[in-house]
Amino acid sequence: MSALTLSGISGSAWYASLRHPVINPTNRKCSTIPILSLNNQYSRNFHLSWLGFFVAFLSWFAFSPLIPDVIKTDLKLTSEEVGNSNIVSLCSTLIVRAISGPLVDRYGPRKVMASLLIIGAIPSGLAGTVSTANGLYIVRFFIGILGGTFVSCQAWNTVFFDKNVVGTANALGGGWGNSGGGFTFIIMIALFNQLLADGMSPHNAWRVAFAIVPVPILLFVAAATLIYGTDHPAGKWSDRHGAVATALPASDDQTSIIDTKMTQKKSGEDIETGDEKDIKVTVTAINLVSELDTAVNKPLSLDMAYKIIFNPLTWLPALAYMTTFGYELAIDANLANVLYTLLKSPTFGQTKAGYIAGIYGLLNVFSRPLGGYFGDLIYVKFGVPGKKYLTIACGIAQGFLSLGLGFYIDNHSHPSLTVIIVIFVILAIFNEVANGVNFSLVPHCNPNSNGFMTGIVGAMGNLGGIFFAIIFRFEPSPAGKAFWISGAIAIGVNLLLCIIRVPQL
Secondary structure, three states: OOOEEEEEEEOHHHHHOOOOOOOOOOOEEOOOOOOOOOHHHHHHHHHHHHHHHHHHHHHHOOOOOHHHHHHHHOOOOOOHHHHHHHHHHHHHHHHHHHHHHHHHHHHHHHHHHHHHHHHHHHHHHHHHHHHHHHHHHHHHHHHHHHHHHHHHHHHHHHHOOOOOOOOHHHHHHHHHHHHHHHHHHHHHHHHHHHHHHHOOHHHHHHHHHHEEEEHHHHHHHHHHHHHOOOOOEEEEEHHHHHOOOOOOOOOOOEEEEEEEEOEEEEEEEEEEOOEEEEEEEEEOOOOOOOOOHHHOOOOOOOHHHHHOOOOOOHHHHHHHHHHHHHHHEEEHHHHHHHHHHHHHHEEEEEHHHHHHHHHHHHHHHHHHHHHHHHHHHHHHHHHHHHHHHHHHHHHHHHHHHHHHHHHHHOOOOOOOHHHHHHHHHHHHHHHHHEEEEEEEHHHHHOHHHHHHHHHHHHHHHHHHHHHHHHHHHOOOOOHHHHHHHHHHHHHHHHHHHHOOOOOOO
């Protein structure tokens, strides 16, 4: 099913695929993921895509590890106001993700990514000025703009990577980017504690932490995106329609030989590498079997929007993502506070709760990419239906594990921290694998409007985050109730999605 084969490479073909791009002459997309190189546009754009999403978390989630204790105390917040601020942050991200999709289709993911990072740096720099609950709502609302970088991240990888690896590319980008949530917990807590150790008061320490970490990093990555990133395999975003070959022989043995010694263009192909040795890569094209092979992002029109919105296929990944990524967002925002409230003692405070909660996000480093890899693997044998049922199965497993976690907490007056960690780690793996598989499915749904489609699915993820955050906000006691309610919802929604039909390829 793969449109490309890799041969004639000295040494390990697998290792070579991590260093050298292999280009499909049909659409100029890459059928490998050369993550161990920066000498070609495919590698650079991949790394810039996940890095832009990663650094967004350094501001977007910077409040979560500090708000259960120091910020709550400093601003004299109630538990309800803390929950409200989490919901407000997710609301703005929902709006921006929905808007980002059409902007990506019109202007390209690179420009949208850089713009969001620059705009999001402004409220990040103002976080230290907050002194009231209303001020916190306003700042967190505008910082939530940074969550829209996810749309650019996924759309950018879909533009540059071919269907045989697009699931893995999207999952790696989304997973490594999402791990920024976990790293943010570690970075902000460590920095806050260091500032305290240096003699700064808690009132000033958390404010200074925002100025030191998010703002300069956001602006630096935005500049790198504009300088080193590219819009499309064809070059400028306006040239994207010329990337698809118009007349390829329908032959299983058509090959193009690519000399990877230097950047070059040959026979209309856009070939880029910068390796030190001559390595020949064979590119084999087969009959076009999927709309994804020749799909090109088209500017959104009212007629196109109507067709996409009323297409059931749109809502398969969107509703699934609502239950999986929405759940992850709510857990990231609330887990530290739940653990702190549930287990608070002289030996268990904000720092330990924050570090443990950070595990959930850190697991994205491997679990979400694993989902994308499984999606690409199952596609070879079962096509798009395989991706669909794998997405649903992982969502249902997440639901049952959330049920189990909730019931365990509520049925034990002194629940074991070890048991809680074991359950939520397994839960996180299924949850994040589901997210990875989902975005191996998304490129097959309305492929000529991938930006809009990615925006819809991403926004639904945030809508789910708001929905699940509301459950945690209004069902804080007993502590496990929000978990089992969320699990039951995830099971029910995913079961209903089984009836939606998908294309075979």
